[in-house]
Amino acid sequence: MRDADFFRRWMTTTAAAVEREADRLTELDSPIGDADHGSNMLRGFTAVRVALEADPPTTPGAVLQLAGRTLISTVGGASGPLYGMLLRRTGKDLGDAVEVSDDDLRKALYAGVGAVAQLGGAAPGDKTMLDALVPGVAALSTSYRAAGDAAENGARATVPILARKGRASYLGERSIGHQDPGATSSALVLAALADVADAG
Template sequence: MITKQQVLDWLRKSSDVLEENRQYLTKLDTAIGDADHGNNMYRGFNKVKSQLDDHADKDIGAILKAVAMTLISTVGGASGPLYGTFFLQAGTKMAGKAELDGDSLAVMFRAGVDGVKMRGKAQPGDKTMIDVLEPVAQAIENDIKEGKSVSDTLHHAVEVAEKGVADTIPLIAKKGRASYLGERSKDHQDPGATSSMMIIKALSESVG
């Protein structure tokens, strides 16, 4: 089970890790993008963190939706609508829930990832956050179906996410600003995939 407190911890941890890695993410984005990813993610999640105390009375769905609206209105760039859509779709599916079991986790993640795919039209292999999110959504669905615990599932999800990030390095970008570099986007790690991995890791650490 994932409790509401753990969801709030997840969001706080996400904010902290994105703040710690603000320069690192921007450096990755400088190589193949427009050098703003770390700053944008920090600005958005820092705002999310500042609002966490207002969420005490809300259910998990409502919390995730509030996070979505904050990200949509503060992050900007492509990451704002993409992460915003992830939390909006995830929150819509989790409406009314005070805690999440394994099945809910799988449904939540799948809804969020499908939302990102619909908004950004990226497929696995395009060198985007989908190269982390899609394999993680699949791994969570499979692990839960096989009866793994939520904690084990999330530990595995982090491994899958880290592999997804590493797998973006040799890819040629086909979506987003990096796609304009063509061959020159090779041998660089995708910043969006990296921030997605960090957020998944924060979830696993919050659940334990």
């Protein structure tokens, strides 16, 4: 069973990963976006870490809902609402339970990813964060590490795809040959989850 501390560590581990990879995320965003994905994600997850330290929630659902609200209020562009929706919906589905099972988390993440797809009007293959999230969450039934690996593979698989949604879609054929930054940051989130699960 997973308690609030597990979820806080997931968010702070994600914040550390985003800090480490912020320059690469911006580099990926430069040719097909606004060259601000790294700085936006860094600002957002730094704020999440501060919020969780200031007033630590006592349930898994509350941790994710606070993280989601913080991202929506601090991250510019599309990333804030989309990541905020992912975490808030996942947290809402976990409810008020003090501890949740791995199966509870998997089902809640499915709901979160579905909410992201609905909000963004995107599907796997559109060269968005869903290209990492959908295979990643599907692989949770195997293990957390499998989920992280599947998300990373999904992000890499966006390179040859023509973007059909998001800022990159404005570039048409020129979006081909670039890895999607949103899929890349989504893979970081699931890799952080795997790292925390592996740590026990």
